[in-house]
Amino acid sequence: xxxxxxxxxKLSQGQFAVTSECGPPRGANKEVIDKKINLLxxxxxxxxxxxxxxxxxxxxxxxxxVHLVAAGLExxxxxxxxxxxxxxxxxxxxxxxxxxxxxxxxLSGDHQKFGSQPDAMNVFDIDSMNLxxxxxxxxxxxxxxxxxxxxxxxxxxxxxxxNPFADPFEYRVIRLAKKIDAGADFIQxxxxxxxxxxxxxxxxxxxxxxxxxxxxLGGVTPLRSAGMARYMKNxxxxxxxxxxxxxxMDGVDKKSQADEGIRICLETIEELKELKGVSGVHxxxxxxxxxxxxxVKQAGLK
Amino acid sequence: MITASQxxxxxxxxLVEPYKKVLILGCGTCVKTCFAGGEDEVAVLASALxxxxxxxxxxxxxxxxxxxxxxxxxxxxxxxxxxxRNDAILSLACGAGVQALAKRFVKDVxxxxxxxxxxxxxxxxxxxxxxxxxxxxxxxxxxxxxCPVTRxxxxxxxxxxxxxxxxxxxxxxxxPCAWHLIIERLTTLGxxxxxxxxxxxKNWNTSLSGGPRKLVREDHIL
Numbered sequence: 001x002x003x004x005x006x007x008x009x010k011l012s013q014g015q016f017a018v019t020s021e022c023g024p025p026r027g028a029n030k031e032v033i034d035k036k037i038n039l040l041x042x043x044x045x046x047x048x049x050x051x052x053x054x055x056x057x058x059x060x061x062x063x064x065x066v067h068l069v070a071a072g073l074e075x076x077x078x079x080x081x082x083x084x085x086x087x088x089x090x091x092x093x094x095x096x097x098x099x100x101x102x103x104x105x106x107l108s109g110d111h112q113k114f115g116s117q118p119d120a121m122n123v124f125d126i127d128s129m130n131l132x133x134x135x136x137x138x139x140x141x142x143x144x145x146x147x148x149x150x151x152x153x154x155x156x157x158x159x160x161x162x163n164p165f166a167d168p169f170e171y172r173v174i175r176l177a178k179k180i181d182a183g184a185d186f187i188q189x190x191x192x193x194x195x196x197x198x199x200x201x202x203x204x205x206x207x208x209x210x211x212x213x214x215x216x217l218g219g220v221t222p223l224r225s226a227g228m229a230r231y232m233k234n235x236x237x238x239x240x241x242x243x244x245x246x247x248x249m250d251g252v253d254k255k256s257q258a259d260e261g262i263r264i265c266l267e268t269i270e271e272l273k274e275l276k277g278v279s280g281v282h283x284x285x286x287x288x289x290x291x292x293x294x295x296v297k298q299a300g301l302k
Numbered sequence: 303m304i305t306a307s308q309x310x311x312x313x314x315x316x317l318v319e320p321y322k323k324v325l326i327l328g329c330g331t332c333v334k335t336c337f338a339g340g341e342d343e344v345a346v347l348a349s350a351l352x353x354x355x356x357x358x359x360x361x362x363x364x365x366x367x368x369x370x371x372x373x374x375x376x377x378x379x380x381x382x383x384x385x386x387r388n389d390a391i392l393s394l395a396c397g398a399g400v401q402a403l404a405k406r407f408v409k410d411v412x413x414x415x416x417x418x419x420x421x422x423x424x425x426x427x428x429x430x431x432x433x434x435x436x437x438x439x440x441x442x443x444x445x446x447x448x449c450p451v452t453r454x455x456x457x458x459x460x461x462x463x464x465x466x467x468x469x470x471x472x473x474x475x476x477x478p479c480a481w482h483l484i485i486e487r488l489t490t491l492g493x494x495x496x497x498x499x500x501x502x503x504k505n506w507n508t509s510l511s512g513g514p515r516k517l518v519r520e521d522h523i524l
Contacts, residue, residue: 082456086503108456108458108463108464109456110465111455111456111465111472111473113455113473114472122456124456124457124458125503125504125506126503126504127456127457127458127459127460128458128460128463129458129459129460129461129500129501130459130460130502130503133500133502134503145503161464162464163464166462166463166464166465166466166467167466167467167468167469167479167482168462168466168469168482168485168486171461171462171481171485171494171497174461174494174497174498175460175461175462177498178460178461178497178498178500181498181500182460182500190464237464237465237467237472238463238464238465238466238467238472
C-alpha cells in the first residue's frame, strides 16, 4: 500500500499516532518556530501548523511548515478556505507539496470577526468539504479543479476536522461520513472533555463503519488553569467542558492547577487508547509546547 | 424587499453642507417599508436638517418630495422639475435608486442619504433579516428553503461548521445557525438524508464575482 507521509505510514501500521500543534508567530521570527520544533521533535509523529488561527494574522502556514520539514519534523499543514479562493488554494497546495509538505488538514477557518482584523472581507469561495475533494482529486486523478492534467500532482495525506460536541449532534456523524466520502484519510477532533459524548459519537460512527474508513485522532488540550477552563467553556465556539472538569480544576490550589490539567489530559488519553475506532491522539497544548513532551512520556506513547 | 437604514445625521449634514438648495427625495417602495426613506422619513429628516442649519446660522433651503420608485424612469420623471430648481439631491432610496437618478440627471449632484443593507424581510415589527444574496443561481430547493449562501457566515454548502451550538451561530448570539435551520426543516420534511449528497463548489459566475450583471429580456425590448 502506498503511503503519502510518515504519519500515514504509522497509522497504516495500526500504531497509535501522536500529533501536536505549532502556532506560527505574529511576525517573521523563525526562532519562535525553531524553539517550538525543539520542544516537539522526537515526541510526536507530526505537527499541525495552524493557518492564521482565530483569524489573527501570523506567519503563513506553508512557510512555517517548511521550517519544520527542514528540521526533520513532519508538518500537517492546516489550510482554511476563509482567506483564499480556489485559484490560490490549488496554487498553494502545489507549492506546499513542492516544498516537501505531505499532510494537509482541510478547514473552514474561524470567522474573521474573532480576529485582529474584523474589517477584512472573507472569501469562502469553496467550503472545507470542497477543499478535501479538491486535494483528493488532485491526488487520484492528477488534475486540477478545471480538469487540467498537472505536470506533477500533489500527493498528500488528507485530514479533516470533526467536532463531536457541536450541535446538532445527530448530524455530526452524517457530516463525518460526508468528509470521508469527499476524501478525508484522517480526522482530528475538537478537544475532548466530555468523554461520554465523544464515546457516543464514536459508537455511532463505528456502527456505520466509518471508523474502518478513516483514522480518527482524538483531540486533547491540557488545561493550564481553572480560569482557562472557564474561558474555553464560555468563549470558545464549539467547546464542551462539563462542570465537573471545572470543579476539579477549581478544587486544587492555583500552583497545582497546571499539573491537574495534565492529569486530566493523561486520563483522557488512557481512555482514548482503549477506545475501539480511535487511531491516535492530537495534543493541542496551546502556547504550552513544553507540556507535550511530558504528556507523551507519561502516557507511555514514547 | 431591499432594506436600508438612514445615515447618521452628522454624515448627512456633511454631505449637503456645500449646497444652498437641497431636495430630499424619498422613495415609496422598499425603503418606505423598512422606515428608512419614505414620505415620513423625508419629513423628519427635513425638519432635523432645517433645525441644524438654523443653529449653525446657515441658510440652506430644503425641499421635500417622495416618488413611488426611484429605480423606474416613469416615476423619476415626476421629480425632474424639483431636481432642476435645487443644487443637490439627497436621495433616500437604495443604491439602485441613487444611481438611477445619477444616470438620468447627469449634471446634477446626487447624494446618498441611506446605507443600503440587504435583500430581506421584516421578520417581526421593526426587525429585518437578510435572506438572499442575489447570487443568480438559486439553490433553495436543496436546502429546505433556507439559504446557506446568505445566512451561513461562512457560506458553507456541505453542512455546519464546528462553531454551531444550540442552534446559534458562533459569530453572534442573535444569529441563528442557518445549518441548524436547514437540518430542522429537512428533518420535518423527512429529507435529512439528502444532506449526505456532496455539493460541489458553487459557480459564482452568476454572482457579483462575474462582474456587474445584466438581465436581458428580448421579448420586452422595444
